[in-house]
Amino acid sequence: xxxxxxxxxQNTLQMLEKAYEKHQQTQTYNQDSEKLKILIEMVKxxxxxxNTGLTAR
Amino acid sequence: xxxxVLQLARLGDIYQSWPCLRALRRQHPQAQVDVxxxxxxxxxxxxxxxxxxxxxxxxxxxxxxxFRSEPDLKEAIHRLGAFLKNLxxxxxxQVINLSFSPLSSYLVHSLxxxxxxxxxxxxxxxxxxxxxxxxSAYFYAQVGPGRSNRFHLTELMAGVAGVTLRKDDxxxxxxxxxxxxxxxRYVVIHVGASEAKKSLPPFKWSRIIRYFSESAxxxxxxxxxxxxxxxxxGIVSNPGxxxxxxxxGQTELPELFSVLRRASLLVGCDSAPMHMASLTQxxxxxxxxxxxxxxxxxxxxxxxxxxxxxxxxxxVSEYVGIIMTEILSxxxxxxxxxYSEGNPCYEVSESDAERFCWDLNMAVYxxxxxPMTDDLRFFEGCTKLNSINDLVIEQxxxxxxxxxxxxxxxxxxxxxxxxxxxxxxxxxxxxxxxxKAERARVRPGPLKDIVEATWAMHLSLKQMLxxxxxxxxxxxxxxxxx
Numbered sequence: 001x002x003x004x005x006x007x008x009x010q011n012t013l014q015m016l017e018k019a020y021e022k023h024q025q026t027q028t029y030n031q032d033s034e035k036l037k038i039l040i041e042m043v044k045x046x047x048x049x050x051n052t053g054l055t056a057r
Numbered sequence: 058x059x060x061x062v063l064q065l066a067r068l069g070d071i072y073q074s075w076p077c078l079r080a081l082r083r084q085h086p087q088a089q090v091d092v093x094x095x096x097x098x099x100x101x102x103x104x105x106x107x108x109x110x111x112x113x114x115x116x117x118x119x120x121x122x123x124f125r126s127e128p129d130l131k132e133a134i135h136r137l138g139a140f141l142k143n144l145x146x147x148x149x150x151q152v153i154n155l156s157f158s159p160l161s162s163y164l165v166h167s168l169x170x171x172x173x174x175x176x177x178x179x180x181x182x183x184x185x186x187x188x189x190x191x192x193s194a195y196f197y198a199q200v201g202p203g204r205s206n207r208f209h210l211t212e213l214m215a216g217v218a219g220v221t222l223r224k225d226d227x228x229x230x231x232x233x234x235x236x237x238x239x240x241x242r243y244v245v246i247h248v249g250a251s252e253a254k255k256s257l258p259p260f261k262w263s264r265i266i267r268y269f270s271e272s273a274x275x276x277x278x279x280x281x282x283x284x285x286x287x288x289x290x291g292i293v294s295n296p297g298x299x300x301x302x303x304x305x306g307q308t309e310l311p312e313l314f315s316v317l318r319r320a321s322l323l324v325g326c327d328s329a330p331m332h333m334a335s336l337t338q339x340x341x342x343x344x345x346x347x348x349x350x351x352x353x354x355x356x357x358x359x360x361x362x363x364x365x366x367x368x369x370x371x372x373v374s375e376y377v378g379i380i381m382t383e384i385l386s387x388x389x390x391x392x393x394x395x396y397s398e399g400n401p402c403y404e405v406s407e408s409d410a411e412r413f414c415w416d417l418n419m420a421v422y423x424x425x426x427x428p429m430t431d432d433l434r435f436f437e438g439c440t441k442l443n444s445i446n447d448l449v450i451e452q453x454x455x456x457x458x459x460x461x462x463x464x465x466x467x468x469x470x471x472x473x474x475x476x477x478x479x480x481x482x483x484x485x486x487x488x489x490x491x492x493k494a495e496r497a498r499v500r501p502g503p504l505k506d507i508v509e510a511t512w513a514m515h516l517s518l519k520q521m522l523x524x525x526x527x528x529x530x531x532x533x534x535x536x537x538x539x
Contacts, residue, residue, distance in 0.1 A: 041160035
């Protein structure tokens with residue numbers, strides 16, 4: 001993965017994490033929080049490659 | 058009945074899910090059993106008769122709005138919401154998570170409706186990580202490289218799903234025969250692996266083939282993905298006496314079943330074809346490199362062996378060539394882990410320390426007798442861990458009287474010390490990881506309930522440490538309440 005792509009993913013991740021923090025400042029954990037968490041995890045997986053890796057590793 | 062199984066890992070893990078999915082079908086013959094996979098790994102479900110449907114996790118579609126030059130978070134959330142809503146509308150009675158990843162835990166919780174039963178990783182209602190089921194808790198705590206688990210991944214998946222495997226759950230699919238013309242007898246070599254560091258370089262493979270050819274005259278069939286062509290080209294550019302048929306990049310994944318089923322032996326590293334060979338019951342020589350835990354992901358066909366090597370450089374080509382010949386002639390190669398029916402499913406020569414860790418695991422999880430050791434370091438570590446654990450129990454008793462806020466810093470510090478002890482004495486990680494998994498399972502609720510559940514957990518730890526606690530004048534075992 002090129003450094004540009006890595007940086008782009010990192011910026012996207014930061015944007016999503018900020019959105020999650022902002023959401024949590026006014027509300028308790030709910031379906032919207034969970035959707036943001038899912039998006040965050042999806043982007044984190046992109047940072048290595050499009051997979052979580054092997055089950056047992 | 059409707060069941061959704063999440064398998065969001067890679068090809069090899071999907072193939073390793075097959076026995077579990079077949080057992081699930083046997084347990085629920087009339088049920089709708091759908092499997093969620095990533096679109097790019099969908100091929101690994103081809104031919105699996107046990108499932109009703111496939112669900113693709115549309116990661117690309119969901120994420121594309123946030124990757125635009127002007128990121129559109131609302132649109133991404135809308136797309137994700139539509140995907141989840143559609144799945145919830147299916148009304149699944151059971152969701153089984155075989156993925157063991159953070160993403161899958163959030164997805165499972167999002168899909169959980171009122172009457173839906175969940176197995177595997179999920180989330181509590183406050184978003185904290187939750188583990189449903191004893192086997193999943195065991196997986197979280199003890200499975201992976203560098204850990205002492207010896208249960209095979211296929212068995213663990215079955216445990217998560219609550220099914221029992223049978224020998225005939227490992228069988229190949231009924232697919233059209235491969236169009237490749239192959240000789241009546243041959244050996245297959247998978248030249249790549251799931252990760253580059255787990256595979257051998259072309260030069261090493263060439264040497265292995267050369268040594269093998271000196272004692273056996275069987276043709277060699279090379280298999281692999283298109284991106285592994287460079288390895289195969291390196292091999293065929295150093296031809297030896299054996300005939301080499303290079304199929305790397307020329308076969309679709311399901312076609313490999315036909316190639317493997319007719320093979321006398323598959324040689325390769327940690328990879329999807331190795332798991333496909335377990336389904337075709339083709340004997341394997343698994344060259345297990347680095348941190349791979351062969352107990353969990355090794356081959357499961359009879360007359361299969363695992364050769365352990367820390368790095369590719371330490372694989373001795375001549376030795377591998379000899380082993381291949383021995384397996385083919387029905388001899389028993391020495392110094393390798395051998396597949397055997399049972400659970401755990403390998404016969405190995407092992408050190409006392411390795412045996413101790415496994416026996417301790419079984420004592421903690423299955424109530425077997427705690428193993429003995431003369432390792433003073435372990436006894437001292439257990440004694441320290443027990444002291445900290447006693448402190449936590451005392452503090453938890455105080456929480457009810459003085460409130461959590463006052464006690465929290467002490468409890469947090471105790472937590473840190475527990476994990477530091479685990480780092481200093483690796484065998485103790487069996488305990489500290491058990492504790493971590495149990496902590497994740499404590500549900501959010503009134504303080505009283507949380508304290509009681511945590512207290513019971515630490516009491517159990519005290520019981521499990523008891524066989525190894527050194528009693529001195531300063532450290533006396535006392536009842537929990539003094």
